[in-house]
Amino acid sequence: MRGRQTVRDMILSMLAVGAVGAGAYVFIPHDTKGDRILPVDYTSSLASARRAAPYPLLGPADLPAGWKATSVEYKKDPAGHANWHLGFETPTRQYAAIEQSDAARVDVLKNAVPGGQADGAAKLGAQDWQRLQGDRYRALTVQTGSATTVVTGTATYEELAVLAQSLK
Known part of the structure; x- marks a missing residue:
């Protein structure tokens, strides 16, 4: 029984980490079409x-x-x-x-x-x-x-x- 709890806990931990990663990806702005070069005033x-x-x-x-x-x-x-x-x-x-x-x-x-x-x-x-x-x-x-x-x-x-x- 101890072996199953370890695998189950590991899967739950991976799901929790994946959910945080997916949330960060969705809510952190990223622009794939915009211009990445920022102009400077010289x-x-x-x-x-x-x-x-x-x-x-x-x-x-x-x-x-x-x-x-x-x-x-x-x-x-x-x-x-x-x-x-x-x-x-x-x-x-x-x-x-x-x-x-x-x-x-x-x-x-x-x-x-x-x-x-x-x-x-x-x-x-x-x-x-x-x-x-x-x-x-x-x-x-x-x-x-x-x-x-x-x-x-x-x-x-x-x-x-x-x-x-x-x-x-």
Whole structure:
């Protein structure tokens, strides 16, 4: 008789745990259709970073509809180099970012576009930008004063060019 009580108790315990789990699933909100990427407002971070940066820090002005800022950061690395990052989701749901730093150009490119190899050039406005194709990301890059500016991501070169041309 003792063996049956143990099996019965175990089954009742499993049913109780299952009921709690099912209740949690039903009553905890979850959205499988919605957008999981939360936009960020980068305007105050951009203004603060511009005051702190030792180089002319660039940010987008007048991006077309559909561009959503997703990440922003300004920090100094252990060597004292100022690093600016502003990430976006493009209208085609790809990733694009502005990376700007006064670290050595080769280091900036190595970090922003791992495995990056020259892939031609692009004339955007009055500036000549170098194109790079990396292992995962592609990029447009230009030297702006003492800083290296990289517009990088999984977006097409055309979308990256839109972001690059918006920089002021």
